[in-house]
Amino acid sequence: MKFLILTCNTGGGHNSTAAAISEYFTRQGMACVTMDCLDFLSPAKAKLVSEGHVLLYRKAPRLFGVGYRFEENHIPRYLRAQCEACADEFYETVRQVGCDAVINVHVFPALIMTAAVKQYNLSLPGYFVATDYTCSPGGSCADMDAYFIPHQELAEEFVQCGVPGDRLAVTGIPVRECFCRSLPQAEARKKLGLTETGRVALLACGSMGAGPMEELTRLLDQQMQPED
Numbered sequence: 001m002k003f004l005i006l007t008c009n010t011g012g013g014h015n016s017t018a019a020a021i022s023e024y025f026t027r028q029g030m031a032c033v034t035m036d037c038l039d040f041l042s043p044a045k046a047k048l049v050s051e052g053h054v055l056l057y058r059k060a061p062r063l064f065g066v067g068y069r070f071e072e073n074h075i076p077r078y079l080r081a082q083c084e085a086c087a088d089e090f091y092e093t094v095r096q097v098g099c100d101a102v103i104n105v106h107v108f109p110a111l112i113m114t115a116a117v118k119q120y121n122l123s124l125p126g127y128f129v130a131t132d133y134t135c136s137p138g139g140s141c142a143d144m145d146a147y148f149i150p151h152q153e154l155a156e157e158f159v160q161c162g163v164p165g166d167r168l169a170v171t172g173i174p175v176r177e178c179f180c181r182s183l184p185q186a187e188a189r190k191k192l193g194l195t196e197t198g199r200v201a202l203l204a205c206g207s208m209g210a211g212p213m214e215e216l217t218r219l220l221d222q223q224m225q226p227e228d
Contacts, residue, residue, distance in 0.1 A: 002031040004099035006109035009036045009046075011206070017105045017131045020174040027177075033097050037109035040089035079138050083111035090116040094124060101125040110142035117143070130154075131173055135161040199224055 003025055007018040022032040038046035090112050094102070102124060104110040110128045117124065128144040130136070133154065139147075140162035147163055148171045149155065159165045186196065194200060201220050205213050 001101070002033070002097070002099045004094065004097050004102045005032055005034040006037045006102060006104050006106070006113070007034060008106035008108045009038055010106070013131050013206070014106045016176070017129060017174050018103075020176045021103060021105070021129065023176050024174070033099065035093065037086070037106065037112060040086035040093075040112065079108075080111055080115075080141055083108060084115040084119075086112045087116040087119050091120050091122070094122070099124070101127065103127045103129060104142075104144070105129045105131055107136045107138045107142065110144060111138060114141070114143045129171075129174065135163065139163065 003022075005018045005022055007014045009015065018034050022034050025032050036046075090109075094116075102109075102113055104113060104126065105128075107128075110126070113124075113126045116122060117126070125145045126143075127146050127148065128139070128142060129148045130139070130150060133150055135154070135158045139158070144167065146167050146169055147158065148169050149158060150171075150173050152170045155165065155168050155170065158168055183191070189196060189200075201224065203213060203216060203220075
């Protein structure tokens with residue numbers, strides 16, 4: 001069996017999920033081809049979407065939030081229009097790859113596939129893997145065979161947004177196998193080049209560097225005291 005995995009380069013989470021899925025199926029002896037759905041756009045438009053999203057998220061989070069809330073309460077017609085314009089590119093990609101199913105780890109490729117299936121009368125199975133702990137705007141406009149969501153508590157939200165309840169599967173967000181293995185603390189510290197003793201603070205700020213990381217680091221350095 002051969003899978004086409006479509007991600008979207010608007011942050012590292014989607015790409016990491018795509019990599020985890022590809023890693024798993026490859027270990028099962030299945031073939032996987034991973035692509036960025038922004039490649040269906042012109043280079044200029046793809047750069048605008050990718051870099052513009054990250055820039056807005058990092059530099060103007062309040063404005064980003066206003067836009068996000070607006071999309072939650074209104075049908076994102078412009079989004080669907082842009083995705084429908086990529087249906088031809090999707091169809092040609094499917095023909096070239098010769099895949100048996102498509103796994104979408106972002107709402108954009110899910111919408112593109114939905115449009116292509118309608119335009120070309122495709123019978124290709126399509127699946128959506130949610131990488132956010134919410135039903136993303138536009139998610140209910142996609143018509144997928146199954147929706148894999150991070151947590152049971154999100155099921156009601158997805159249903160309220162219009163996703164059929166019988167198509168939901170609670171699986172969590174896929175992660176690569178290396179994150180499922182643990183090392184003895186001493187060995188892990190040695191591999192990371194850390195001292196054998198002493199407190200360690202890990203700042204997880206996402207691939208886009210959300211939050212005032214430098215300020216947080218300084219504050220933590222002031223608050224953390226050496227171990228006795």
